[in-house]
Amino acid sequence: MSGRKAVGVETIGMTMRFGGFTALDAVSVKVPAGSFHALLGENGAGKSTLVKCMMGFYHPTSGDMLVDGREVSIASPRDASALGLGMVYQHFTLVPSLTGAENLVISREKVPDIIDWRKERGDLAEFMERMPFKLPLDVKVAELAAGEKQKLEIIKQLYLGRSFLVLDEPTSVLTPGEAQEVLGLVRDMTRAGDLTVLMISHKFHEVTAFADDVSVLRKGKLTGTGRVADLDHKAMAAMMIGDQPIAALDSRAAPRPDAEIVLKVKSLKAPDRTGLKSIRIEDLGVRSGEIVGIAGISGNGQKEFLEVLAGQRPRDAGEVVVRGAAYAATRAKARALNVRLIPEEPLKNACAPKMTVAENISFRTFDMDGNGRPVSWISTSAIRAFSARLVEQFKVKTASLSSPIASLSGGNVQRVVLARELTGEVDLLIVSNPCFGLDFSAVAEIRARIMKARNAGAAVLLMSEDLDELLELSDRIFVMSDGALVYETPIAQASVQTIGEHMAGHH
Amino acid sequence: MDATEIGLWGVPLAILGGAIRVSTPFIFVSLGEAITERSGRINLGLEGTLVFGAMTAYAVAVMTGSPWLGLLAAAFAGLCFGLFHGWICKFPRVNDIAIGIALMLFGSGLAFFFGKPFIKPKAPNLPAIPFGGWSDIPQVQAALDVNVLFLIGAVLSVILWWAFRNTRAGLIVRVVGDSSDAARAMGLNPDTVRLLATGVGGALAGIGGAYLSLYYPGSWTERISSGQGLMAVALVIFARWNPLGCFAAALLFGGAGALGPALQSVGVTQGYYLFYAAPYILTLIIMIATSSPTRSLAGAPGELSITK
Numbered sequence: 001m002s003g004r005k006a007v008g009v010e011t012i013g014m015t016m017r018f019g020g021f022t023a024l025d026a027v028s029v030k031v032p033a034g035s036f037h038a039l040l041g042e043n044g045a046g047k048s049t050l051v052k053c054m055m056g057f058y059h060p061t062s063g064d065m066l067v068d069g070r071e072v073s074i075a076s077p078r079d080a081s082a083l084g085l086g087m088v089y090q091h092f093t094l095v096p097s098l099t100g101a102e103n104l105v106i107s108r109e110k111v112p113d114i115i116d117w118r119k120e121r122g123d124l125a126e127f128m129e130r131m132p133f134k135l136p137l138d139v140k141v142a143e144l145a146a147g148e149k150q151k152l153e154i155i156k157q158l159y160l161g162r163s164f165l166v167l168d169e170p171t172s173v174l175t176p177g178e179a180q181e182v183l184g185l186v187r188d189m190t191r192a193g194d195l196t197v198l199m200i201s202h203k204f205h206e207v208t209a210f211a212d213d214v215s216v217l218r219k220g221k222l223t224g225t226g227r228v229a230d231l232d233h234k235a236m237a238a239m240m241i242g243d244q245p246i247a248a249l250d251s252r253a254a255p256r257p258d259a260e261i262v263l264k265v266k267s268l269k270a271p272d273r274t275g276l277k278s279i280r281i282e283d284l285g286v287r288s289g290e291i292v293g294i295a296g297i298s299g300n301g302q303k304e305f306l307e308v309l310a311g312q313r314p315r316d317a318g319e320v321v322v323r324g325a326a327y328a329a330t331r332a333k334a335r336a337l338n339v340r341l342i343p344e345e346p347l348k349n350a351c352a353p354k355m356t357v358a359e360n361i362s363f364r365t366f367d368m369d370g371n372g373r374p375v376s377w378i379s380t381s382a383i384r385a386f387s388a389r390l391v392e393q394f395k396v397k398t399a400s401l402s403s404p405i406a407s408l409s410g411g412n413v414q415r416v417v418l419a420r421e422l423t424g425e426v427d428l429l430i431v432s433n434p435c436f437g438l439d440f441s442a443v444a445e446i447r448a449r450i451m452k453a454r455n456a457g458a459a460v461l462l463m464s465e466d467l468d469e470l471l472e473l474s475d476r477i478f479v480m481s482d483g484a485l486v487y488e489t490p491i492a493q494a495s496v497q498t499i500g501e502h503m504a505g506h507h
Numbered sequence: 508m509d510a511t512e513i514g515l516w517g518v519p520l521a522i523l524g525g526a527i528r529v530s531t532p533f534i535f536v537s538l539g540e541a542i543t544e545r546s547g548r549i550n551l552g553l554e555g556t557l558v559f560g561a562m563t564a565y566a567v568a569v570m571t572g573s574p575w576l577g578l579l580a581a582a583f584a585g586l587c588f589g590l591f592h593g594w595i596c597k598f599p600r601v602n603d604i605a606i607g608i609a610l611m612l613f614g615s616g617l618a619f620f621f622g623k624p625f626i627k628p629k630a631p632n633l634p635a636i637p638f639g640g641w642s643d644i645p646q647v648q649a650a651l652d653v654n655v656l657f658l659i660g661a662v663l664s665v666i667l668w669w670a671f672r673n674t675r676a677g678l679i680v681r682v683v684g685d686s687s688d689a690a691r692a693m694g695l696n697p698d699t700v701r702l703l704a705t706g707v708g709g710a711l712a713g714i715g716g717a718y719l720s721l722y723y724p725g726s727w728t729e730r731i732s733s734g735q736g737l738m739a740v741a742l743v744i745f746a747r748w749n750p751l752g753c754f755a756a757a758l759l760f761g762g763a764g765a766l767g768p769a770l771q772s773v774g775v776t777q778g779y780y781l782f783y784a785a786p787y788i789l790t791l792i793i794m795i796a797t798s799s800p801t802r803s804l805a806g807a808p809g810e811l812s813i814t815k
Binding site: 077078089091093094095096097098102105106107111112113114115117 | 678679
């Protein structure tokens with residue numbers, strides 16, 4: 001860092017049109033030097049478009065940018081960085097197989113042809129002295145925890161001499177503890193006047209806890225701006241979602257402690273993704289009419305656990321029992337025992353992207369007649385009638401039933417999968433990150449559907465990286481860390497703090 | 508001492524000599540492929556580049572009388588093939604493996620077409636350095652007659668190993684090979700980097716081809732390469748994209764290739780031809796032993812189409 005002081009940035013009437021579609025409509029946002037500004041909005045509200053215009057990735061249709069009160073033209077990301085503007089992306093842009101030090105040095109504007117590592121290491125050590133974070137720079141980035149990667153991303157920007165940072169949902173991959181730490185350190189730097197921050201977020205509690213000011217976008221328009229201290233969550237939510245109705249959660253039916261245990265997992269052991277470690281689930285039972293949530297930072301074995309339950313991953317030992325019968329995740333078994341699955345990234349894991357909406361919606365039923373007997377001749381008209389009914393019932397927005405499912409938006413793909421999986425009798429529902437990357441109204445609706453299935457008597461196993469989602473839906477919460485279930489709490493006694501500590505493996 | 512007196516000792520000696528002699532094209536092709544693959548692209552066309560390089564080197568050496576000009580011409584031809592591959596692959600929805608196979612056939616076919624008149628004439632060979640001069644055993648002398656290209660290849664593998672960590676170009680190639688997104692965020696153009704990396708890879712494969720026609724076996728025929736270019740690709744994976752590993756693996760393959768002739772030379776008359784298949788069997792065994800149904804290869808560049 002060249003000791004550069006924070007700069008202030010302002011957009012005036014920023015407008016961006018893609019063809020006939022106005023993604024950004026005359027947005028003026030002022031971020032004074034040394035402030036921590038939050039940018040709120042749903043998916044598709046125009047947050048990324050605004051930021052990309054500011055950083056020179058897009059050329060706005062009209063509108064001006066001021067940096068430290070002077071009008072500037074930013075034609076490319078290079079111009080932005082020359083002015084000290086930098087961005088930390090939601091996904092990591094570090095190169096996994098390079099070490100932290102290699103990542104820092106190679107991202108510099110001028111890199112010598114031959115790198116003198118002795119000198120660079122000395123410089124880096126000196127630079128890190130002045131940083132509020134401590135990080136190992138000699139290990140490969142792939143081996144760092146998510147929180148460390150996020151810190152390294154921020155450090156990289158500072159190392160490059162940036163003094164205005166855009167943080168794009170910086171905490172989406174962090175534990176609550178890591179999020180607190182990272183944002184706290186960033187805020188301290190803004191307080192000290194070294195840095196100006198514009199943070200894209202949709203977590204109200206983060207905005208309240210860390211930001212000075214907030215601007216809210218909806219459908220490309222600025223719908224509100226002000227001091228965070230003057231606004232409560234309700235006011236911010238109103239600016240963010242306007243007056244569209246939000247599907248209410250089906251009120252939770254009281255759980256019955258004596259309900260049948262539908263899913264039983266005993267001494268399960270399976271290799272994890274790397275093949276070096278294994279996941280071990282000692283004893284897990286899910287009763288009819290309850291939602292059991294599994295919390296954890298991604299990469300702690302949840303995905304592997306789900307894959308074992310879904311039959312995508314072989315297991316070394318242990319048993320999975322559904323309603324007293326051994327469950328091997330075959331099509332016949334899933335059908336007989338009414339097991340349904342909503343995996344994460346539904347387009348990738350639960351759909352055939354190039355097949356039509358109608359075909360995708362009928363995957364479970366296309367080879368059966370009305371009485372559940374197998375048929376050898378598939379009736380396309382029956383498939384169309386069935387899918388038309390479900391599309392209607394689950395409010396899927398699609399151009400036609402014969403559109404490829406990949407052409408639908410994320411929320412509508414998930415609605416198709418829900419329609420398929422929740423139709424008919426459901427005894428066991430296994431769900432993973434059902435709302436990841438979806439907008440507000442889709443999220444509320446999907447959660448309501450899951451709650452409805454629970455109230456109808458399904459046993460639900462819900463894995464999620466979103467703690468708020470688990471707290472909202474679950475009857476019991478487990479924490480998965482390092483391949484094992486390390487903590488269990490009924491929802492009534494759940495505390496974010498304790499769950500967060502177990503997620504981070506501090507116990 | 509005469510030849511029969513060293514008896515079975517001739518076998519390891521012949522394997523050592525063979526390893527040095529046979530491995531050289533493997534070294535160059537696999538180092539070239541390592542550079543290309545580290546940048547996130549696979550060039551299966553190196554087999555064709557190797558054959559075309561062999562033809563070019565031989566033809567130019569015949570016409571100019573200088574094996575070194577032949578070598579340069581082969582490197583240049585390889586460069587062109589590599590750049591061609593890299594240029595086609597930059598278009599969207601083009602598959603690098605399919606293009607590689609097409610170029611493999613194209614390169615061989617073109618070499619046979621232009622190479623017909625050069626099957627008969629004799630070209631001057633690349634020089635070798637007799638490291639076996641201290642001994643008066645002819646087998647030792649033969650085994651330690653080391654071609655300069657082998658030495659260049661050895662040095663080159665060390666330089667590449669060093670360069671991947673300590674030079675800007677090396678780090679850029681690794682960045683591009685591991686994450687196109689990160690590269691773009693740094694203002695690098697992945698297509699350009701891959702184009703150059705494929706070009707350099709092709710040039711090295713061309714040099715490998717020159718060795719085939721100008722030193723060992725030392726003449727231009729249409730059967731000059733028996734799949735070395737393809738095996739070198741397997742070898743890069745076996746070597747985990749590490750240039751030093753490529754060198755070691757090339758020696759191992761070279762040694763395996765020398766097993767058949769070595770056994771024959773000490774008088775094993777039955778079944779020795781099975782040992783001619785040793786490099787191919789070794790390829791299969793290595794591929795099976797290092798594969799796994801459940802995990803992806805450690806150390807593989809993230810952008811490689813076979814590991815994605």
